[in-house]
Amino acid sequence: MTTTNARPDAAVQGTVASGLGHPSRGREVRDQAARIVMWAAFVLAIIPLVWILYTVFSKGFHLLLESQWWTNSQRGITSRRVGGGAVHAIQGTLIQAAVTAAIAVPIAVMTAVYLVEYGRGRFAKAVSFMVDILTGIPSIVAALFIYALWVTTFGLQRVGFSVVLALVLLMIPVVVRSTEEMLKLVPNELREASYALGVPKWKTIVKVVLPTAFSGIVTGILLGLARVMGETAPLLILGPYTKSIATDLFSGLMPTLPTMINQDRNELAQAAAAERVWAAALTLILLVLVLNIAGRVVARFGSVKK
Amino acid sequence: MAKRIDVSDLNVYYGSFKAVEGVSLTVEPRSVTAFIGPSGCGKSTFLRTLNRMHEVIPGGRVEGKVMLDDQDLYASGVDPVAVRRTVGMVFQRPNPFPTMSIYDNVAAGLKLNGVKGRKKLDEVVERSLRGANLWNEVKDRLSKPGAGLSGGQQQRLCIARAIAVEPQVLLMDEPCSALDPISTLAIEDLINDLKQTYTIVIVTHNMQQAARVSDRTAFFNLAATGKPGKLIEIDDTHRIFNNPSVKATEDYISGRFG
Amino acid sequence: MSTITGVTAPDETPGPSTGSPLGGGAAGTGRVGDRLFGGVARGAGLLVIALVSLIGAFLLWQAIPALARNEANFLTSREWVVAGDHPRFGIVELLWTTVAGSLIAMTIAVPVGVCVALFITQYAPRWLSRPAASLVDLLAAVPSIVYGLWGLNTFLPVEKPLEEFIQRWLGWFPLFNATSISGGTIFFIGIVLSIMVLPIVTALSREVFAQTPVTHKEGALALGATKWEMIRTAVLPFGRPGVISAAMLALGRALGETIAVTFIVSTLARGNDWSWSLFNGGETFASRIANNAAEFDSPQKAGAFIAAGLVLFVLTFIVNAIARIVIERRKAFSE
16 A cells, blocks of 8 residues: 655645645635525525515505494495404404314324333324324415305204314424424433422323423424414405304304405405405414514423424 | 644633643654653543544644645645545544445545446445455455444544555554554554555553554653643654653653553 | 424433333233223224325325226326316416425435534534524424515515516526416425424434544544544434435425415416426425315315325325335444
């Protein structure tokens, strides 16, 4: 074996012999170009966000400043007329969201508990796979399924609760994944300390693991809710709009912000209707933003951080 | 050919924290210089300033001069990228690129520098692998992934990769600490061969290795925790280990601390 | 934390002792509480599996009678007559619109998303990377109905000149033939969809890019690579499975998007001539179902739409399964 001492290639040697200047012009240009492209991509991504928020804000905020927006419904208001409010839609959205959470969260959290604390082998793999599939199911497919189940099979009416069922399907996978991540972050030493004290497994989970991961779980729930509140497809299939306040999930029609927006989308030539549509959109965005920010704030104060 | 390194009064900072203070030393061309000292004394930090790798960590900066022959590495207008081409580095844990074959790993540095042409690359890859004493073991499987080799082989692959770009200086940051004794011996033999071509600086926490492998040895130490590291003594290896001038060096060598 | 998009990246570090901590067996035997609780947890998992299977099963069950009565070829016919004694309906137009729109979205969203992810993880100054990530995630928080509203009313007029420009100069190419559609086109919805799925690509990509082992990045730099070369050598190859998975998830989202498409894309009159042009209108699976939701009064009519929904279910199932497999293979490789 020889270590050749010969200095054969000028191409490699050249840069060295020329001292510690810069790498070739071409490489430098590419490096700078890459930097510019990355910055440009970022700016490009932010432009639509700013544009959308600006549009919705500027077109919608007038009505939000009026108190009747928050207290009146649309009863008796035609698309031409100014007036009325959105309380019926806001209530409907909030009620549906709350009931959705009440059903979806226990199922999702327990599924995550299963996957992290108990799961082993093929069954757990299957469950995890299915959660991924559930994450990817389009909202309209979930809505169709509930339609096929609720209306066609059981012959029931299209009521608020049927919408809730579809939303539950959409919320479960989001909460499962985020809860799962939080549970995995709880250090094993905590569990071991509890077992060493003779505490049974289920109590360890309920009294030690879940409380430690609590804030992260709450964050996941809030983010999941924010997602689900903006879903319109299930409402189109299962939740027709009405102009009056309705709070019964099991009979009659229930109005929501998305359907309120949808109702008048073809009437945007009418100034009054257009204003209401944008204002409803702004209300929806505000609700979603509030939930998002609340979620992040809760995460910041949690005891287990990512 | 292989260059000498002259460091004058170098201070190394991370942000406002001074990690290493007032180092001045000379490394002769085509020799092996070892840096020894207890954990945390700044020897790896100082090593990294010789190829400006400390700048990869935000806030890393130096005061002072590092001369490579007659070039100041820290002169304005000097690109760190060019410095790293001239001063190569081998890391503590072997880090071949996992998505690349053995061939591609060795050629990686060359391709970056615009060397093209299959024949030329073949030539340099073979030469580098021979130089790293790895050629015979891998010549039949150059297209296999680099990560599939044993630890010692991976480290020799990293050495081949480093010498493929024909640096003047080779820095080695505890290259054997993750390897078994047999691989370690193989790498030490390799260093002995390599020093005929390159200037080598090796950081090691293994004093016997320093004694085996190096021509000169530099001893670094901390005054106290939280204080910057300093160069205590540098001398020919046999003098450092048999007849050190500074008491702290002698204490360290004889195991009274560290 | 999984982001608003609900996307999680693969863990490179195994979770609490790969599986249930301490096996759980020793701490659990014999106690009623454990038996009950474990049972409930397992039940929840079972419920999830059951739900997905039920969805597929129900859609199939309800679609079959309508498919059986269909007098046209479901996969190749362009007709859509669902009422009456001689239903004839086929999905080929829906397939074209859905896939074309989604592919346009991917062509834009994947490169831009990867660049944004690289920006956030490699180029942004420290103080900017967290806020930047949050901002991009916010794109996912905007409800789709708002995208539909804004897209149709505010963005479309601005984008129309671009369409006209392309039609004028590249109109000879079949994809870019000029049409008389003044409303939303497949081309346009592709652009809007790309904005909607961009945060998914970015979120997952940036998680894998951030996990690139530092030693590989340093190895590349030590060879004298510029920053971009280091990214090409160490970061991108490492992150490739993650990016592929992200692209699949984004595709799934684009395929299934309903309300934005319904608002934006002009539906075509029945019986119009076929055109390859991207500047045509059309309906996707989702928007056709949504546009006709009021007509679900008879099981037969509903059945045709459910059949369309079934196709969409299968499409998104496949795409999500691919995403999952790509990630699983990488996890097995690195463990």
